[in-house]
Amino acid sequence: MATSKRGKRSFLLSAMPVITAWASVAGKKESEGPLGHCFDVTSEDTLFGQKTWEQAEKQMQKIALDTLMKKAGINRQALDLVFSGDLLNQCIGSSFTLRNTGIPHLGLYGACSTMAESLLLSAMAVGGGFFDRVAAMTSSHFASSERQYRFPLGYGGQRTPTAQWTVTGSGAALVCATGKGPKIEACTVGTVTDLGIKDANNMGAAMAPAAYDTIKTHLEDLSRTAQDYDLIVTGDLGQLGKEMLLELARRDGLSLGGKLVDCGTMVFDLEKQDVHSGGSGCGCSAITLCSELLEKLNRGKLHRILFCGTGALLSPTSTQQGLPIPGVCHGVSIIGGRE
């Protein structure tokens, strides 16, 4: 057996699936941020040539998938399977991207944890010997998210200081049985966790407990410490959520050894870009992983990272009904291509 369960919620891949290609598509604001130079495709047009924001999100995924195929040097027919999902009601960003393409598709809903969830499942599909070439993909769009989760943009509502800015972007990664590139060596599945946070404008705080739980469980399950990683990368906790995660670790006596970074604070310049607590959305961790992080892993500048996709599993309906915001976090350990 090429795989084995470790501890409560983790598994090791002895035949490690290889991430042979990755692609990122980003909007204007993201292209002006600290990672702007890393993205494969950026657009000044928030609608990406489409008539609606939802279709723009579909278009970003389409461009990400096309770019991924181009960078991998294969065509769509060579793709065995796509795992994808997004934040839109009924995940229409993902289903309309794959509509009538003939590509096998398994749809996910993990909110902003989707990049990690899709990578984890791709690792399972390839590592278990089921398929050879699987893509993991997701997207988010500032305008479609604001309208769906909070206020219509035209309303011009004042954002609270704890609010985050949904990233307009899509990321895709190709996970293969053989080839060159960073490798997925272990994964940890998340649990749905909340400590009662009800403020939909403070999602970093809502997700921090789930992130902490997954990081702690990952290290325990694999008998490791934070020192075994160059970076522990959370998806979109933002500045406040990251501080809360560090506080949870401190109180629990777990050292994160200065290894923690958050994609929400990497993708935007928090001082200059008026994004309050940082970036968020499925696209936030997706475009950070599928540019800067995988590039550095591939070039040997990073040796091992724990990529932790964080998701807030609320809906406007659950918020209106007075329910708290459950969080989830899935962890994927990726090692450098030259290991």
Added chain:
Amino acid sequence: MATSKRGKRSFLLSAMPVITAWASVAGKKESEGPLGHCFDVTSEDTLFGQKTWEQAEKQMQKIALDTLMKKAGINRQALDLVFSGDLLNQCIGSSFTLRNTGIPHLGLYGACSTMAESLLLSAMAVGGGFFDRVAAMTSSHFASSERQYRFPLGYGGQRTPTAQWTVTGSGAALVCATGKGPKIEACTVGTVTDLGIKDANNMGAAMAPAAYDTIKTHLEDLSRTAQDYDLIVTGDLGQLGKEMLLELARRDGLSLGGKLVDCGTMVFDLEKQDVHSGGSGCGCSAITLCSELLEKLNRGKLHRILFCGTGALLSPTSTQQGLPIPGVCHGVSIIGGRE
């Protein structure tokens, strides 16, 4: 390797995962239908003791999971993983069911194909050696679906003749590496397919092309015919969708050999229960599989079935924006427990 890819979109499981237990929870109307005597739990109270329909859906999943654990004779801590999803925006039925339970969770969105999608992924997780005990689960609720997808119930809108009735119910199945019960022997992943149907009150027709595509591909990939199955079971095409699927097969010259049945026409009495074209929703195929079908497989009354979960990947937003309704269908071949 315990598994192998076959053809374009299928895989065989040589170490076949076993469905050791199953549970079904159903509403009042479903309890009065032809399968009423098969369900584990039924309720006269459409709210299942909760304050909202969304919470009622969560409660049904909770009861289904508890009943599953009881029937399997294990406790929640023994569960490695739950794959689940539902129709509610952001899948809050599933995430609130698992909130603070400590059970690892991977969220899915496959619309009404979710029972098949979650079974397929459970088969992958267990068959690939990643986990030993995995639950596949989903739900739908007539009232929460009507309000979200169509009209507020209080509006009292006239239903069109092609309309289907969303099943109020939840089904769960436990997939294990060892044990006694029906076995999952092969799976086929669906593609997102549509032929341009835009009528959200005729979803059976919208899903029929995807169902046909998956059944045909499954038989081709595994070099089989319909005669290799006792039944080919679609999820929720309803009477009209089933007829359309039969017509697609006739035109294409593929014999389904009289094996086709649809859960949407099994779960309700179409003559007496005023459900127009039949049942629909994630719960439709879930409660049919997790009662009647798995019981018959277990008792050797069925030897092999192809369970085809069908999903309509629309959202109210995509419909309002004039887009067609893409369908998807995932196939899971299950053999009798006494084989």
